[in-house]
Amino acid sequence: MNAPLPRKKNLRGDAAWVIFQILENGKSSRDCLAKVQQRHSSKDSAWLQEMTMGTMRQLPQLQIWLRHLLDKPLKGNKKILEHLMMLGFYQLAFSRVSPHAAVAETVNAAPALGGDSLKGLVNAVLRNFQRQEMHTQLSDDPIVKSGLPKWLYQALSKQYGDNADGLRAQANAIAPLWLRINARKISRQAYSDMLTEAGVEHSLSGDHPQAIIVQSRTDVVSLPGFTDGLFAVQDGAAQLAAYYLGAQDGDRILDCCAAPGGKTGHIIETTTHLQSIIALDSDGKRLTRVKENMRRLGHTATIVEGDAAKPADWWDGKHFDRILLDAPCSATGVIRRHPDIRWLRKKSDIDALIDLQASILDALWPLVKPSGTLLYATCSVLQVENSEQMRRFLARYEDASLQPLTATDTMEMPGRQILPGEQQMDGFYYCRLLKSSN
Numbered sequence: 001m002n003a004p005l006p007r008k009k010n011l012r013g014d015a016a017w018v019i020f021q022i023l024e025n026g027k028s029s030r031d032c033l034a035k036v037q038q039r040h041s042s043k044d045s046a047w048l049q050e051m052t053m054g055t056m057r058q059l060p061q062l063q064i065w066l067r068h069l070l071d072k073p074l075k076g077n078k079k080i081l082e083h084l085m086m087l088g089f090y091q092l093a094f095s096r097v098s099p100h101a102a103v104a105e106t107v108n109a110a111p112a113l114g115g116d117s118l119k120g121l122v123n124a125v126l127r128n129f130q131r132q133e134m135h136t137q138l139s140d141d142p143i144v145k146s147g148l149p150k151w152l153y154q155a156l157s158k159q160y161g162d163n164a165d166g167l168r169a170q171a172n173a174i175a176p177l178w179l180r181i182n183a184r185k186i187s188r189q190a191y192s193d194m195l196t197e198a199g200v201e202h203s204l205s206g207d208h209p210q211a212i213i214v215q216s217r218t219d220v221v222s223l224p225g226f227t228d229g230l231f232a233v234q235d236g237a238a239q240l241a242a243y244y245l246g247a248q249d250g251d252r253i254l255d256c257c258a259a260p261g262g263k264t265g266h267i268i269e270t271t272t273h274l275q276s277i278i279a280l281d282s283d284g285k286r287l288t289r290v291k292e293n294m295r296r297l298g299h300t301a302t303i304v305e306g307d308a309a310k311p312a313d314w315w316d317g318k319h320f321d322r323i324l325l326d327a328p329c330s331a332t333g334v335i336r337r338h339p340d341i342r343w344l345r346k347k348s349d350i351d352a353l354i355d356l357q358a359s360i361l362d363a364l365w366p367l368v369k370p371s372g373t374l375l376y377a378t379c380s381v382l383q384v385e386n387s388e389q390m391r392r393f394l395a396r397y398e399d400a401s402l403q404p405l406t407a408t409d410t411m412e413m414p415g416r417q418i419l420p421g422e423q424q425m426d427g428f429y430y431c432r433l434l435k436s437s438n
């Protein structure tokens with residue numbers, strides 16, 4: 001459904017446009033939120049983030065209220081006003097916005113969305129919400145309470161049984177801010193001292209040699225040393241990739257599906273002199289972010305645009321000592337960080353993703369040197385993309401064996417599954433494959 005960015009900036013109108021773009025047009029919040037945030041102050045940008053992502057977390061409940069209060073669904077380009085109404089409900093039921101402002105400002109946003117004639121309807125629906133004290137009428141349905149789509153709720157129940165509740169609760173938790181200190185420029189302790197001096201509350205993560213977790217709510221760009229590349233923002237689970245890959249000086253490395261380059265930078269920081277490192281991604285726009293990140297951190301990588309499943313298009317024929325494949329996946333491990341993912345991913349996407357992962361694995365395996373390794377990574381919590389994918393791979397290739405990452409990493413259950421919230425990390429999966437020497 002075509003909906004151009006509203007011409008006139010309006011905080012609530014812009015928030016409704018973001019929600020509409022995600023839910024009706026399948027756009028990621030990363031793209032459409034940034035577009036509207038550009039035209040607002042940093043305080044209002046934070047508000048936009050909080051309200052739109054809050055709406056994503058509470059969507060099933062908001063939809064129930066909408067169906068209860070709106071007699072007939074709106075059609076065509078008026079549909080955006082339904083999203084404005086749900087934003088109104090969210091403010092009234094789940095935020096600290098004063099009820100008066102929530103109603104008045106939400107109603108006033110209708111004309112910015114082309115809904116001049118429907119201002120009265122928005123007003124009536126929000127006033128009815130207040131009159132009927134809808135915020136006290138919350139559904140008992142566990143699926144609605146989870147804030148997840150039914151297919152994902154069920155997939156987690158099937159796989160995790162009794163532990164699924166904790167996992168589902170994590171999907172609505174607020175993710176901590178993790179930094180990775182750029183070891184090529186500064187030690188973690190020296191950077192921690194800079195944060196202390198700047199009054200930024202933080203802690204060091206015992207298991208991650210370069211990690212700092214920031215407790216203060218802050219804009220990363222304003223942290224000391226951002227422009228000088230003293231740190232990168234990277235979750236603790238993602239920071240394990242470079243350690244598990246274990247690159248050595250002199251290695252030839254392929255970082256596959258690399259954009260925006262978080263792991264590329266870290267691999268460089270864990271070594272002093274690689275022979276080469278290629279950051280490959282199929283998305284040219286995202287590769288410009290790899291370039292920017294490498295420049296800011298002071299690193300050098302060879303950036304290549306190409307399809308990982310078609311090495312014939314970009315490979316020079318020289319084998320790699322190590323390949324990191326951070327595969328395209330359901331991203332079900334990072335829903336707390338990107339609450340819109342739960343609505344963007346459909347059940348039908350999963351099978352296509354499993355096939356894509358398998359075809360990339362098949363295409364990359366011949367590029368690994370004898371005795372070389374391939375580290376398979378996803379930010380998924382679904383076994384079908386992780387341990388089951390690896391079991392099938394190990395069955396297909398006689399020259400592949402498991403190089404265990406933990407004591408429980410076995411042929412029956414290969415790899416390490418990290419669940420969201422575990423040691424404050426995102427949900428992630430790693431499995432290290434070793435190629436035989438002949």
Ligand SMILES: C[S@@+](CC[C@H](N)C(=O)[O-])C[C@H]1O[C@@H](n2cnc3c(N)ncnc32)[C@H](O)[C@@H]1O
Nearest residue numbers: 257258259260261262263281282283307308326
């Ligand atoms: C999870 S993100 C990678 C994050 C990155 N490794 C990091 O640490 O910053 C997945 C990436 O896979 C890329 N991608 C998806 N399909 C691909 C393909 N067939 N070939 C190459 N890259 C692909 C996407 O463009 C996206 O940038």
